[in-house]
Amino acid sequence: MSDETLLSARGLTLSFGAIPALVDVDADLWPGEVLAVVGESGSGKSTLLNVLSGRMAPQSGVVWYRDPARHLHDVHAMPQPALRALHRSDWGFVHQNPRENLRMGVSAGGNVGERLMAHGSRHYGQIREHAIDWLEQVEIDARRVDDLPRTFSGGMLQRLQIARTLVTHPRLVFMDEPTGGLDVSVQARLLDLIRGLVRRLNIAAVLVTHDLAVARLLAHRIMVMQRGRVVESGLTDQVLDDPQHEYTQLLVSSVLQA
């Protein structure tokens, strides 16, 4: 039984001038699993996400992606059109700030339906039905399907972004601090939602977060980064309960318990 990774990265290295953002980073992701990348500011975790998703090119190293037909693609050697098409179909990207991924002047239904329309959906009624269905799945009142996102709260915007991203059933989702900046109760709701969706839809995800509790809740595996290097990685509960590396021990012991 072959155990094929969905995404594989080897030797990723990237510096911004004299500042090393990534130093020889490897990463693997299998279908249906969630990998958390944790670290403090400046650890390189967001840079890693950008490089893995093809948004930023490494100075050395390679990122391989296996498509549904099981062909391997070098993400950074792919032609732009192919990468863009990938981001609209098989991949998703959830930004920390939902406004970066939403059209604020377009109704909620239009936002969710856009990917469908980009894929050739031409039936207004069906697109709207689909959009309403997804709004309900992310716990947004279906009656708001025609409302502009300008009228939504921060938590709702984030949920709308998630609906918009998942509507084409991507196999791989990149998430950059999806709960960052939200009130605690809103965070809890959002995490619960993400947890349920990821499990139900068998989505693989790379989740960048500074919050260890989020990693524990959502991720099967975890990678701890410090100054561009992966200092420790493994099973989430093992790394968090029995940290081996000095930095991991520091991170874990620094978290306040409410």
Place this chain on the structure above:
Amino acid sequence: MTSPATGYNFAYLDEQTKRMIRRALLKAVAIPGHQVPFGSREMPLPYGWGTGGIQVTAAVLGQQDVLKVIDQGADDTTNAVSIRRFFGRTAGVRTTTHTGEATVIQTRHRIPEHALREDQIIVYQVPQPEPLSKLESSRAETRSMHGLAEYGLMHVKLYEDITRYGHVSISYDYPVMVNRRYLMAPSPIPAFDNPKMHMMPALQLFGAGREKRIYAVPPYTEVKSLDFDDHPFRTTRAPHCCALCGADDSYLDEVVTDDKGGRMFMCSDTDYCETRRAQGHVGPEAMAAE
């Protein structure tokens, strides 16, 4: 017919410029609906007055051609008259107001009612060649979208219209899909005229002088107005017949006749109306116009 003035090259433009424009036209015809950049020249009239259309016409015009120029369907407005005179003076070609007699028709914002033939060329004056311009301000981004055929954004706009108004609110310059590949701005012709573009026997050329773009629809090309399966594209026209000739199938202009709210609906296409009247058709207010 005006006698040609001396000191001008045929049709005003120098041969090198015409060659450059023709190259752009060939490329445009080869890729229906795709916007081809061209070295738009400074013409003796400001941008927004048809410089693009004039340059295209100048490039395709030959000694034997018969030129018709219309503006909003009329041969007798200032714009149409000026341009017709311009070519009369710089090319010495025969001009006409009859659609059927012309070999080249330059138009601003209308397609003639009279069906065009294979031996005719229609040149459209285009203010804004980019159909996505109101939705995406970055030209680099719209170029990518055309290159990748990523037109979801335009459908989102139509979706929003239907959500807000129950129907698509675009009444002119209604975006079309050309040859099932490129999204195109047909120029500010009324949506009513869009169906004429589909499988038209004549060659359709589009020139935008200020934006420096040329595009084309070759004869017998599929041109489909964007819509949804359950909200199909529909043409609209004023529910009247022409006051002068009685036509009920032409696009009508609404003319205010007095300051008491009186109004008349007349064919926008003056040649069409005159021809019908010459054939004996009479509209309800034919007497009053005379």
Place this chain on the structure above:
Amino acid sequence: MLQTQGLGKQFLLHLQGGLRIPVLDHVDLQVQAGECVALVGPSGAGKSTLLRSLYGNYRADTGHIRVRHEGEYVDIARAEPRLVVQVRSRSLGYVSQFLRVVPRVPALDIVADAARDMTQAQARARAAALLLRLNIPKRLHGLPPATFSGGEQQRINLARGFIGRHPILLLDEPTASLDNANRDIVVAMIREAKQDGVAIIGIFHDTEVRDAVADHLYHVTAMQDS
């Protein structure tokens, strides 16, 4: 079903200047199907550490932890994280001492989520039955357990551990916060599991419980600090 060989573990506390605390050394234990092994020893000797190591929650430094998984043996001490996840999903269950509370999720769903090989409806029915058996009344099933008492939380934890019907089950102080009545229910559940062929390793603070369910004892001795 589960067998350790030369299992050893120490804690290396970088933040305390590299302090080494050895906890486990040369642990060789095994448990068969239908059997229960109780870990005994003084407080702080490393019983909980041993149990967590068996589950992969703690990292073993030396030795092997062989767990029977789909007809073969997987060494938890060396296996890739993905494989450990699979083993935990199908073959190895664990009931910790404290319920780690997930916000917003009702008690019933916390238990039902751990069920395997049944439909959602079946899982919820089974979860409800288990909770009721453990004296968690129906009116609490729809509430998130964050505000429940320690004993109630532990019983939800137990329900979650037992619903998975794993062939191997690790229990860490399963009756610690329970009154006598609930304690007896848990004993009965353990006995039933053993009859079903489940292999159990447990830490039982209560000697009566231990005597009621354990077939063998394994002594965990405290190690000297180095």
